[in-house]
Amino acid sequence: MFLSLIYVLLALTVVHGFTLRAWDQAYALANATVANLTLTEKVGLLSGVGQFNSRCVGNTTPVSRLGLPAICFQDGPAGVRLVKNVTGFPTGINVAATFSRRLMQVRGQAMAEEFRAKGVHVLLGPAMDIVCTRSFYFPLPLIQRYRLDAQPQGWSRMGKVRNHQPRCLILNVLNESPSGLHSFGPDPYLNGEGAFATITGIQSVGVQACAKHLVANNQEHWRYGLSALVDDRTMHEMYFYPFLRAIEAGVTSIMCAYNQLNGTSSCHNAGLLGPTGLVRSAGFQGASATLSATGAQRTIPRRTTRTQGSTWSSREIISSLAGGVFGEGGGNLASAVNSGAVSIARINQMVERVLAGYYRLGQDSGYPTVNFDAQHSDGSGSLNLHVDVRSAAHTALVREIGGASAVLLKNNRTTTTGTATGVTTRGLPIAATRVKTMAVVGQDALLPNLSCNDLNECNDGTMSAGWGSGSNSLQYIVPPITAIQNFVGTSATIATSLSNDLSAGPAAAKGKDVALVFVNAMSGELGAYDTVVGNMGDRNDLALWYKGGSLVEAVAAVCNNTIAVIHSVGPVSVSWSDHPNITGIIYAGAPGEQTGPAIVDVLYGAVNPSGRLPFSIAEDEASYGTTIVYNSLGFPVVNYTEQLLIDYRYMDAQAITPHYEFGFGLSYTTFAYSGLKITSTGSGSSSAVTVSFTVANSGAVAGTEIPQMYLAYPASAGEPKRVLRGFDEVKLGVGASATVTMSLSAREISIWNVVSQAWVRPAGTFTVTVGASIKDIRLTGTF
């Protein structure tokens, strides 16, 4: 609370004078500008200067005679990448674990303040790809590489596929920049709220957000050409839903995905992008639904030439904005106009859409000029001006989110008095006054290589982000070991074993008052192009890396107060969790540069944990309803036959009990729920339901509860057994209580009707459950 107060005070002093315009006004300005542009200039605004000619990861060609700058597109979703003097923010999965719309929004704003100050017009995020917890092990990486390289001109033929049956969801993994880590997990509602709040925050300081990746970009393996088959209802209720919320937040741009949907590239898929496709039907007015400054865009110019002149009923060219890898496509586009294959009206519309976002957020006036050079990420060269965009407020916010996203999974606490008010003897929070000897074990406690390459393909210390274009640039990081040593000072002796050595760890921990074991699991981007410790983007399995589980067990065998801290991009196997000597387990995600101070706050009780799992942790991969696809000799078809049933929805349907359920997380205090009231008014599309209840802090310390609301539809609706439909963040002192109100819109109690192509409220009785997780139900009612 203290930290967030500081943040708010400092934020108020930051002035970002900009005028938010209505779309109509923005289009009027865009149209007037377009009227003055030559064809070459228009094409330059669509195809850009090429990734490797850009100061950013993508730039449009400037039109200096009209004062139009090179519009700058920059990674990534967890802070500025390829640039020095910036903050390493927490990942999307961490802010999802806070279940705090407040923190989601201020994180978006704080990141955007840094992008703005660096001169970036478009922040390439947030990612909102639903995490399917697929692991997808493909043992023949060379095939993928071969196919990409062998047919550089042949993208449209690359869709040749092999159909894998059965396909109940692919397996694995919370991957990095596209799928898992930087989105908000496997639940569409949580992803939608995360997208809405993040975009609201980003655009509040005049930076354009870019919702990505449209759509079904749910795995790294084969993402350059797999074809996702997603039926209409599943699309609306699951994969498109976060984009719908992004559009409602006023997002100015959307990035299409590399993968195909229904056999057609996402980037020229009329069902997605056409005049009657999903995004326009949802009211998207923004710059080019097809904007894809880095990712998919790299391949677009080629495809553009193959599909030019087609109509939306088949394929359509798209605006290939902001720089293909080689800046190709522009010349082809101009020729296509000159030959009549593409109308100038279409080109004008594309350019207007690009410029509309720029004008809508007032970027035509007083916007900082680009002051870095992404081509020299080490900070060298005359174009890197080293503008320091860090601030004390951002640092404090990263630490606050790190603490608020830590999920306390186990706490077998004993105290001096045997009561909750006693001083801790084992478990959490650690009582610094009682601990004289301690051990810190595990490579994950250590400072990582801060000079890792541009894609952060290192996991040689603590894990604070994944690898790929979703990584951020770390100016510095405070690793757990440093923060612990600083905090403990001389109050205890600290033995260390900062590796995963299965002998040295227990040797350091034996007989100590407490042993802290840091373990991790990482994922990343680019599939077979970017293998890290044998993982091709997607994780190979649910195991902790470097035998982390064995390390925890080895330490627990010799220390009866072993506390495990997991830095992971998603669920990991915790088969060891019931070990009686393991008194505490914290899932800390990928929390950004203040990872050390944030975990100290939680370990020693300055922060009472309130993080909740934004996914289920199950015993094994099979519990996620997935099958591993091996040996695909070409881009596979991925049929989303599981439809609405992923993660907890699948486990509910199959009566699988997860190890730790969705929404789960312990606190150092306890909360009591009472007084559920449900008010239902209207019917059909004018329905509105209000749910209220009281939450009280019934324990011994102040804390934050995250009440969650789940909805069970009438059986005839064909919905999962329960779906998340509300959450809140309630800070309460000891003995304090608060009334929490959550509302359900007509859409939130509807299903997507594929016949009427509308959200329709099913007839019958709905059951509302309110509680501290999907299984920890405290109140139940109906309407």
Ligand SMILES: *[C@@H]1O[C@H](CO)[C@@H](O)[C@H](O)[C@H]1NC(C)=O
């Ligand atoms: C801008 O031009 C397009 C045609 O390209 C037109 O549809 C739109 O109404 C115009 N908008 C404004 C605000 O003039």
Ligand SMILES: *[C@@H]1O[C@H](CO)[C@@H](O)[C@H](O)[C@H]1NC(C)=O
């Ligand atoms: C377009 O060009 C005309 C004539 O040169 C100029 O008066 C006008 O300001 C320009 N408009 C824009 C939007 O650049």
Ligand SMILES: *[C@@H]1O[C@H](CO)[C@@H](O)[C@H](O)[C@H]1NC(C)=O
């Ligand atoms: C910016 O980053 C560079 C390179 O890491 C560093 O040497 C310099 O001190 C930083 N400048 C500021 C103002 O923080």
Ligand SMILES: *[C@@H]1O[C@H](CO)[C@@H](O)[C@H](O)[C@H]1NC(C)=O
């Ligand atoms: C994809 O194909 C399925 C099955 O034919 C259909 O229900 C769905 O509407 C299609 N999606 C899009 C965006 O065209």
Ligand SMILES: *[C@@H]1O[C@H](CO)[C@@H](O)[C@H](O)[C@H]1NC(C)=O
């Ligand atoms: C850090 O990573 C870079 C890039 O992989 C490598 O060249 C360098 O040797 C690493 N530094 C250390 C200390 O491991």
Ligand SMILES: *[C@@H]1O[C@H](CO)[C@@H](O)[C@H](O)[C@H]1NC(C)=O
């Ligand atoms: C834990 O181990 C310590 C010695 O390392 C011992 O003094 C203590 O009694 C043990 N506590 C329990 C609950 O086993």
Ligand SMILES: *[C@@H]1O[C@H](CO)[C@@H](O)[C@H](O)[C@H]1NC(C)=O
């Ligand atoms: C728990 O730790 C104690 C040392 O404190 C050890 O003697 C005992 O064997 C451990 N228990 C298990 C189940 O490993």
Ligand SMILES: *[C@@H]1O[C@H](CO)[C@@H](O)[C@H](O)[C@H]1NC(C)=O
């Ligand atoms: C919790 O710790 C106590 C000893 O302090 C032990 O008896 C009990 O088995 C532990 N419970 C679990 C679930 O590990």
Ligand SMILES: *[C@@H]1O[C@H](CO)[C@@H](O)[C@H](O)[C@H]1NC(C)=O
């Ligand atoms: C995809 O799965 C659906 C539902 O099981 C099935 O109806 C459809 O035929 C499958 N499509 C393909 C191409 O296998």
